[in-house]
Amino acid sequence: MSERTTPSGASAAPVVPAVAGVLLAVSTVIFALRPDADRVASGGIDADHTAPSLPSLWLPLVRRIRPPYEGQWALPGGPLQRDEDLEAAAARTLAATTALDPNYLEQLYAFGTLDRAPGDLDDRVVSIVYWALVSSDEAAQSARAEGLENVAWFSVDDLPDLAFDHDVIIEYALWRLRNKVEYSRIAHAFLGDVFTLAELREVHEAVLGRTLDPANFRRQIESSNSVVPTGKRVTGTSYRPPRLYRYNNSAEPVDRGPLARTTVPLRKPQP
Amino acid sequence: MSERTTPSGASAAPVVPAVAGVLLAVSTVIFALRPDADRVASGGIDADHTAPSLPSLWLPLVRRIRPPYEGQWALPGGPLQRDEDLEAAAARTLAATTALDPNYLEQLYAFGTLDRAPGDLDDRVVSIVYWALVSSDEAAQSARAEGLENVAWFSVDDLPDLAFDHDVIIEYALWRLRNKVEYSRIAHAFLGDVFTLAELREVHEAVLGRTLDPANFRRQIESSNSVVPTGKRVTGTSYRPPRLYRYNNSAEPVDRGPLARTTVPLRKPQP
DNA sequence: CCAAAAGTGTTGAGCTTACACCCATGC
DNA sequence: GCATGGGTGTAAGCTCAACACTTTTGG
Numbered sequence: 001m002s003e004r005t006t007p008s009g010a011s012a013a014p015v016v017p018a019v020a021g022v023l024l025a026v027s028t029v030i031f032a033l034r035p036d037a038d039r040v041a042s043g044g045i046d047a048d049h050t051a052p053s054l055p056s057l058w059l060p061l062v063r064r065i066r067p068p069y070e071g072q073w074a075l076p077g078g079p080l081q082r083d084e085d086l087e088a089a090a091a092r093t094l095a096a097t098t099a100l101d102p103n104y105l106e107q108l109y110a111f112g113t114l115d116r117a118p119g120d121l122d123d124r125v126v127s128i129v130y131w132a133l134v135s136s137d138e139a140a141q142s143a144r145a146e147g148l149e150n151v152a153w154f155s156v157d158d159l160p161d162l163a164f165d166h167d168v169i170i171e172y173a174l175w176r177l178r179n180k181v182e183y184s185r186i187a188h189a190f191l192g193d194v195f196t197l198a199e200l201r202e203v204h205e206a207v208l209g210r211t212l213d214p215a216n217f218r219r220q221i222e223s224s225n226s227v228v229p230t231g232k233r234v235t236g237t238s239y240r241p242p243r244l245y246r247y248n249n250s251a252e253p254v255d256r257g258p259l260a261r262t263t264v265p266l267r268k269p270q271p
Numbered sequence: 272m273s274e275r276t277t278p279s280g281a282s283a284a285p286v287v288p289a290v291a292g293v294l295l296a297v298s299t300v301i302f303a304l305r306p307d308a309d310r311v312a313s314g315g316i317d318a319d320h321t322a323p324s325l326p327s328l329w330l331p332l333v334r335r336i337r338p339p340y341e342g343q344w345a346l347p348g349g350p351l352q353r354d355e356d357l358e359a360a361a362a363r364t365l366a367a368t369t370a371l372d373p374n375y376l377e378q379l380y381a382f383g384t385l386d387r388a389p390g391d392l393d394d395r396v397v398s399i400v401y402w403a404l405v406s407s408d409e410a411a412q413s414a415r416a417e418g419l420e421n422v423a424w425f426s427v428d429d430l431p432d433l434a435f436d437h438d439v440i441i442e443y444a445l446w447r448l449r450n451k452v453e454y455s456r457i458a459h460a461f462l463g464d465v466f467t468l469a470e471l472r473e474v475h476e477a478v479l480g481r482t483l484d485p486a487n488f489r490r491q492i493e494s495s496n497s498v499v500p501t502g503k504r505v506t507g508t509s510y511r512p513p514r515l516y517r518y519n520n521s522a523e524p525v526d527r528g529p530l531a532r533t534t535v536p537l538r539k540p541q542p
Numbered sequence: 543c544c545a546a547a548a549g550t551g552t553t554g555a556g557c558t559t560a561c562a563c564c565c566a567t568g569c
Numbered sequence: 570g571c572a573t574g575g576g577t578g579t580a581a582g583c584t585c586a587a588c589a590c591t592t593t594t595g596g
Contacts, residue, residue, distance in 0.1 A: 218577090
């Protein structure tokens with residue numbers, strides 16, 4: 001059974017001979033939440049056949065200007081640089097696309113099947129894909145900004161034709177996002193520094209695609225210690241002003257297991 | 272913010288120029304379960320300071336015969352071949368180490384920090400790591416087999432010094448295994464075609480490190496439809512003979528989300 | 543009959559869910 | 570006052586952990 005490669009020489013080590021013909025790229029699926037009001041005409045087709053005015057997920061794509069798949073949309077990404085961490089590469093392409101720092105960034109999966117690119121290409125590409133969450137209002141600004149010519153934002157339930165296997169990748173990223181929102185505390189990454197519980201609930205509702213009981217949601221969040229009240233309230237409402245909360249940095253930091261804390265800050269500290 | 276790399280050219284595509292100096296390797300963390308009886312002297316130090324006779328997890332390692340880390344133990348693995356799927360590469364190194372087909376094989380994580388290898392090396396290595404489960408009795412045979420000179424099996428709570436960051440990798444793989452056993456149906460991958468509920472429970476107990484109530488465990492498994500009774504029973508016991516069960520292939524296949532079914536069979540079909 | 547493990551029944555604690563109801567603000 | 574969403578209370582229902590109890594075999 002051990003034919004060419006003997007076990008003794010088969011270790012994941014830098015001493016192994018370099019393999020030619022395999023390219024290593026890093027891509028990122030970047031999620032933001034579009035408030036249902038404030039519709040930005042930025043490329044996505046705005047069919048509102050969705051539920052009664054829930055915010056919806058959207059993400060930025062890059063139009064390819066070279067074959068293969070020239071003219072089609074693809075995930076932001078690029079080749080891994082020689083002296084660059086994987087996560088740094090993801091953050092770099094994210095910045096190049098949205099001019100933003102992510103509030104959350106995590107590795108998604110490494111895609112490396114042989115059929116990922118059309119057969120007329122010599123090189124094979126292995127893509128290590130990350131997924132990220134960015135604040136909705138900052139993303140809205142970024143989406144309107146100049147200087148990002150071939151970038152456009154799309155609703156996740158109205159995506160264009162995508163290059164390579166990027167449709168599968170996005171589907172998988174969505175699955176992970178929905179899963180993780182249920183058992184983890186990442187929803188705040190769509191919001192700003194402070195937020196109301198109603199805003200946080202709407203994030204959950206939008207991601208999960210169903211409405212949640214406000215009373216039960218409040219208790220669930222409060223008992224999880226995810227957030228701490230700031231003492232302040234929203235002003236100028238025509239109803240009882242809601243309390244403002246802040247993410248609780250000292251609580252359990254999501255769940256990445258024993259993987260060491262990474263370099264990209266999940267949230268810029270506030271003064 | 273978009274400095275050198277413009278978004279328009281930054282897509283995970285085969286057209287990007289090749290990056291020299293980055294090697295791509297695939298490694299695998301292979302788990303089996305050692306029955307507490309039948310102790311094989313195969314390299315692992317058999318300190319029995321563990322709980323009263325629970326089976327324990329063990330895994331095969333490969334002794335490095337070249338610098339760096341010469342003489343130390345490392346995960347089985349090797350460079351990715353030009354025409355080889357990632358998963359196929361993992362299965363290949365698994366076969367080279369254990370001469371077995373895995374009952375379960377899943378991607379774990381891509382490790383790619385810059386400090387993974389000692390500084391005196393020119394090349395940087397990105398390792399895509401898989402984890403696998405193999406049947407205990409088959410693994411026990413394999414561990415005794417000849418022809419695998421630099422391979423030895425170790426108990427996960429008594430590992431030797433490891434090369435590179437492989438200690439972190441194993442710790443993460445263990446975390447994933449324990450997590451997944453709780454919410455998924457993978458424990459049967461440690462067992463043979465048919466098994467009793469007590470055997471399945473012992474797998475859970477060994478992985479989770481605590482005893483489980485037999486009555487509640489039975490109900491939990493039965494309500495999950497994970498297994499189907501074969502109608503047969505164990506014979507030759509000195510007590511009431513337990514029923515034999517079989518894994519239910521038609522039920523929800525673990526949980527990999529929308530990732531397409533892969534090429535490696537999780538369980539050879541029985542006639 | 544006895545020991546041992548398979549397998550069943552039952553009960554209470556705790557958590558989730560649904561929903562009734564009160565509170566505070568702008569108009 | 571009244572409309573509106575913020576916020577609290579509470580009871581039914583479900584799941585899960587603990588453990589008593591019955592069953593079936595070999596000796």
